[in-house]
Amino acid sequence: MSSLPIQALFAPLQQALTDHSQIILEAPTGAGKSTALPMAMLQWPQINGKILMLEPRRVAARSVAQFIAKSRGEKVGDNVGYRVRGEAKVSANTRLEIVTEGILTRMIQQDPELTGIEVIIFDEIHERHLPTDLGLALALEVQESLRDDLKLIAMSATLSGLPLQNLMPDAAMLVSEGRSFDVEKVYRPVAGQQQWLDALASVIIDSVSTESKTVPVQYQQGSVLAFLPGKGEINKLQRLLSQKLDSQQFILCPLYGDLTPAEQDKAIAPAPDGKRKIVIATNVAESSLTIDGITIVVDSGYKREASFNPRTGVSRLSLKRISQASSIQRAGRAGRLAPGCCVRLWGQEEQSRLAKTEAPEISISELTSMALDCAYWGESNIENLPLLTPPPTIHQQVAWRLLAQLALVDAQHKITQQGQAAYELGCHPRLAHMLLQSKALADAHQQADLVSLACLLTAVLEARGLPKKGVDISQYLSLASQGLMANQVRKWQKLLAVSGDIKQIARDAASRDISSLLALAFPDRIAKARGKQGFQLSNGTGVTIDIEDNMSNHDWLVVADFQESQGRNAGRVYLAAAINSDHLHHDLASLISEHKICEWNEVKGRFYAERQQKIGDIIVSRTLESNVDSSLIVQALVSHIQRKGLSILNLDERFYQLQYRLKLAQQFAPEHDWPVIDTEHLLASLSQWLAPYLTEVNSIAKLQKVDILGHVKNLLTWSQQQTLNELLPTHWKMATGTSAPITYQVDDIASDNADIDQITNRQNGKSLGIQARALLSVRLQEALGLSQSPQLLHGKLVVTMELLSPAQRPIAVTADLASFWQGPYVDVKKEMRGRYPRHLWPDDPANTTATKFTKKKTPGLQ
Known part of the structure; x- marks a missing residue:
């Protein structure tokens, strides 16, 4: 312990504790930050009170406490103890207490002044577990408002991608060297159609062979640590290896969170004399733990990630690739005590494509328990806490909505008396609500045992690693x-x-x-x-x-x-x-709730109404109603349109042209505060802009006669309609008096057209990233005398001219009329003169007066 690199920081750390209330410590693998540092701090004169050290995982908390206590020649629970969910070894003498994340949060909630505690150490904070982020936020608030003498130390193996300094700008920064031996990296991507778990088993078997083609001979005497995504894969691999490895030579040790403490200790302990150990672990073994004798790591490269689905209210389990940071942590396990080797089940080129770091849990997790923590703390908005990363808005909304449904918070997110009682039970808010309500149910049914039954059910649902029954x-x-x-x-x-x-x-x-x-x-x-x-x-x-x-x-x-x-x-x-x-x-x-609904029956071609009894989205029973109320028909029409889309309405090209014009106006003239009339928005807001005009509509035939374009136009004020016509007119007045139509195409609507113009902001010369075209169709003779194409949007959009023959058929398309007159027009003139000899085809079109007549009827050409 005395030779660990963290020793070099003891003096600066003691000075920092004197001068600062917050310290950020970066200490790579093997530095001794989790063991040597807290053990030394027990002797420092700057610290008279209790030290709390947070470890993200139970197995690490127990292991670290046991190691430090043993190093001091004491029993766990004397000066050094630990507290994890369901187990505690502490006493009145305990000065260094290793706790898991949720324990720390509850200690703060129960005693916001943290009486007797002088230092809180957040170990492995880079892992970004949700309770760690919350615990740090609460500790910072305690320090700010109640305990300015409280010392906070945030420790991380790496500060890469970790915004600690933004959260703690005045903290002292200290960096320790790590102590790890060289680890040789070997890449063994899974070949062809082989299953990765079978490939992993083959690599492990080869790695412990005396004739190994994978692992150099100098690492062959140590034990193996294999990383897998979860318990299921661990059990399968254990079965595969037990069939192929000699149990007299090798001992297989699974390591994951659901195991008993005794089983976890077996995985961490040295291998029995004469045997090599193969530890098959989840990412629980990535950090904080030193597993004796490991010289070979075999990494599957996978993790199992639970991401919250706000639509269903549960977390979805996915098999995903680990990050580069995680792969480095895993490989480092082979070099804790001696040089080692890490075999990776992917190619070297794939390593650089892995994500740099893992997503913080607060970004992907359910937030119901965290929201109740906030409410109990007196905070009605999670984002008001000093957090490293703000959680997704939709996850917060789902959490607060559920807590309100359970009557644990009110409409303003303030905790209710029921919510306070639920929090103090220490289980998930759903289950706490069940426990509290079970008393009312027991009284109503004269069944006192219902409360105890609720306790049994809660224990089952809170348990981990249940056998399959x-x-x-x-x-x-x-x-x-x-x-x-x-x-x-x-x-x-x-x-x-x-x-x-x-x-x-x-x-x-x-x-x-x-x-x-x-x-x-x-x-x-x-x-x-x-x-x-x-x-x-x-x-x-x-x-x-x-x-x-x-x-x-x-x-x-x-x-x-x-x-x-x-x-x-x-x-x-x-x-x-x-x-x-x-x-x-x-x-x-x-x-069960009762609803009256009306819908359109496509088969019978009529509306019908029924009374439904429902539990959420499930219809329990339904009864037809004889009278269909007009307000229900309006709702049915709105639902029918939303289901089928706007295309079932009386729409023509004028409607789509209005959409395109308004989209351009929103982009290039936003100062006029245009309404949004894209299809998605119109469908979502049918009840506001269309429903008031459907009260007399009682059939699909009548729906087809509704003036949709007029109602959509009414979403623009009179002034906006006039401005739109000035900026992006539907027609262009030619010199001949003809109003030539302009057809607009915008974005992906015309993405297949190769000649769409890129609109450019000519004031700053920068592309505004929207593709569009305004196509003006007119007979060529009526464009004579124009030296250049018209411009719209105050010069931001050049009109593309579609020049037509006297028979109204396209003969040329150009957005640069001046260049067209000087070049391509010559060939057009040769071809068209013979086909339309009675019409004007001048040699100098740019300086010829436009006409919409034949030569005979054109003044001066008779």
């Missing part, structure tokens, strides 16, 4: 009455002031009670069967259940857990409870 959630209740899950159930029972034999309650739980409770948490996930495997959720989402599972035979379910996956059209249900129709219309009747 099918979709029926009742099959898992017995698990929740045992071990660590039972401890959590009893904590909730205590908070809710109830008691009961949870083993007995788990055995006696009735399906009706389970579904009633789950409906409190998931009112948007009532599911109706459609087809053999499929169900529709009340939020509109489609889900499936394996046909072999008994739950697929029910007509109605409440879905408690489902997952969307890349490449699947419907989500897959993991946990649900059955609902019978009698139950639906009694205990769950509050979820």
Whole structure:
């Protein structure tokens, strides 16, 4: 420990703690920032209070605490302890406490002054986990408003792409050298049609062979660390390797978040004497952990990323390539204790195409729990917190809407009394709402055990790594009455002031009670069967259940857990409870709402109205109505148009020309505040601009007679209509008195035409990036005397001339009339003189008076 590079920063760090309240420390892999630094800080005279160190992952928090305690010759829980979800080893003597992300946030919420805590260290902050971003934001607010003596240290393996200095501009900046040995990179892209998991198994087997073609012999004595995207792939690879490797020589150790602490410790510990260890891990092993004996890393290059889908309200799991930063972190695991080798299952040229860094979780995650954290903190807008990255607006809207539906916040996003009680239960807001409402349900049905049953259900839904027992959630209740899950159930029972034999309650739980409770948490996930495997959720989402599972035979379910996956059209249900129709219309009747709708029947060619009972998007029952109200017909017409598109209306070329002209006006004369009349906007706003004129329309035939162009024109003021006609007229007055029509083409509408002009802002000579053409069609004789093509939009758009023969057929197209008269016109004149001898074809067209008559009728040419 005394030789670690971080030692060189101890003196500057002590000085920084004296002079600054915020410190940013960049310390690459192997520097000792997670172990040597916090251990040394326990002895520094500048620190008298408690040190909290945040570790993003539970396995890292436990491992770091155990390592530091052992290095000090102490037991974990004495001066050095840790606290993770469901497990804590701390005492009154603990001065250095390693905690996971969510624990830190709750400590701040429960005691905003952080009594007794002097320093908070944010380790591995570059990983950008959502709770880390939130914890840092709250700590910064505490420091700003309550504890100016609180010291914050943000530590990162790299500051690349991390806007810490924007958030903490006055922080002291310190940089440590790393300590890692050279790692040789070997690229082994998957060949042809081979499955990447099979290829990975082959590479690992070859890597530990004495005759390896992949890994140089000098790395052969160490153990192997393989990176995979998830638990499923880890289990498959473990089965493949166990069939091909000698168990007397190799020990296979999976490593992922759902494993028990004992199983995780086994993966981190040194290999038994005489054996080599093969650790098969998720990205949990990317940082903070030093796994003894690793000299070879085999990297699949994949990760499993959960991105929130605001439409369905769940996160979609996708298999994605890791970033360059992640690949560097993974490779570095092979060089922590000695020189090593990293085998990458992709080509060297692909390495440079990987994204530079990972997307921060706040950009892709569900924000319901974070929003409740904000409300509990007293903040009604997530973006008002000092965050490294603002979250997507739509994700925030979905989160606040759900919290309002659960009555945990009010319309102004202020936390309610129910919301405060829900937060203090420490589970997802949906489940906290179920726990609180279960008491009211228990009183109504005179069933005191309903609250304890809700606690058991919550424990199941909060658990990780459940064994597979099918979709029926009742099959898992017995698990929740045992071990660590039972401890959590009893904590909730205590908070809710109830008691009961949870083993007995788990055995006696009735399906009706389970579904009633789950409906409190998931009112948007009532599911109706459609087809053999499929169900529709009340939020509109489609889900499936394996046909072999008994739950697929029910007509109605409440879905408690489902997952969307890349490449699947419907989500897959993991946990649900059955609902019978009698139950639906009694205990769950509050979820049913009544609607009166009117629609156009295309087959019968008429409107019809019906009364529908619905749960969200699911129609439970429907009854035809004999009288169709005119207001309902208007709604039906609007819906019909939105479904079919504007093309079903009485539209002609004049309508589309108005759209094109207005698009050009918006681009080049925005000072007139033009309305938006593109098709998408018009469809979305039918209720505002068209519906008022449909009250007398009761058929599609009458709809066809509505003056759509007139109503759209009325969206422009009289002044705007006059200005538009001046800037972009529909006709051009020729010298002969003829009003020649101008046809406009804009953007992709005419993208196939090679001669579209690029409009240029002539004031600054810069292209404005919109393609368009104004095409003026007129007989050539009426263009005589024009020295150049007309110009529109105050000279920004040159009109393209379509010159016609006396028979009104195109004979030339040009946007440069002067050049046309001097060049191509000569050939046109030769050809046309013989075909139309009675018409004028002068030798000097630019200086000839225009005419719309034959030579005989033209004055001076008789």
